């Protein structure tokens with residue numbers, strides 16, 4: 001069955017490719033914007049993306065193009081699947097072609113360095129439309145490509161955007177839950193990458209299931225504490241885009257952030273790891289940005305501080321893990337319950 005709503009996906013990396021395949025498979029006309037003309041030709045000729053998820057056959061109606069203006073102008077609903085470092089630049093390039101009727105949805109899980117902004121804030125500042133949303137949740141691109149049963153969240157204050165995203169994405173293997181707390185959903189997706197690096201490191205160091213549970217639960221507490229300090233609702237973190245995404249990225253070597261942590265735990269340098277990954281691991285930059293923000297606002301984030309020492313100050317994961325255990329004893333669930341005296 002074919003549908004009329006015209007969709008564009010901007011960014012042909014792992015997630016953009018997986019999304020494009022879902023939307024086209026659901027019968028919607030979809031254009032995929034990529035930067036590289038060779039990659040666009042290969043996708044149109046072979047119906048696969050040779051660089052990202054090369055085993056995935058894309059439906060024949062997928063059209064790849066390097067012409068951002070044409071891709072954006074001809075769509076009504078646009079997904080932006082660009083790493084946070086390039087997001088604002090690509091949005092600026094798209095801006096002349098955007099109208100107040102466009103629906104814009106970010107899938108990006110990171111922060112813009114300038115002003116410590118989430119992508120929804122970048123879109124609100126630079127796009128002429130109020131129809132803005134974010135897609136986030138436990139959504140490993142490679143598992144979506146295999147049609148593993150999955151759930152995601154579309155968060156937007158705009159009911160039209162929420163409904164259209166549910167329409168184009170949902171099918172027999174993907175459920176799309178709605179949420180109005182765009183800020184909280186987006187924060188969950190960006191922050192969990194930090195802790196996936198810690199979980200990968202713990203796995204490489206042979207730490208057990210107790211350690212993993214402690215790490216994930218205290219990560220949730222730390223994320224929530226940060227979110228509350230920024231004025232967000234910590235209850236959103238109990239949903240798919242919070243604890244759901246934290247579980248998947250802290251458990252699976254399919255997560256690039258987890259793999260960065262694993263490689264650090266095995267003694268590789270950050271430079272080596274990033275060079276050999278060939279894909280984005282947003283958590284690396286997020287640690288730097290969140291540490292600076294936590295320092296500025298006086299927010300207690302021991303896991304972020306410890307990871308910063310390992311990634312950017314040459315400390316060994318074993319020394320830092322030991323010092324984490326030597327800290328003063330604390331109160332459970334302290335971000336919503338009163339502290340014990």
Ligand SMILES: NC(=O)C1=CN([C@@H]2O[C@H](COP(=O)(O)OP(=O)(O)OC[C@H]3O[C@@H](n4cnc5c(N)ncnc54)[C@H](O)[C@@H]3O)[C@@H](O)[C@H]2O)C=CC1
Nearest residue numbers: 012013014015016081083086107108109139140141279280
């Ligand atoms: N891969 C996954 O499982 C998921 C990824 N995400 C998020 O989606 C965003 C994109 O991630 P992936 O597609 O996985 O990354 P990727 O590393 O697989 O691909 C990135 C894509 O963006 C392009 N790109 C990079 N810098 C660019 C720039 N400055 N201007 C224009 N294009 C640029 C690259 O050429 C490539 O096509 C990230 O924020 C990630 O956290 C969200 C959910 C799942």
Ligand SMILES: O=C(CO)COP(=O)(O)O
Nearest residue numbers: 137138139140255256257
């Ligand atoms: O966000 C993701 C899964 O929900 C993907 O995680 P990575 O970016 O660590 O691969």
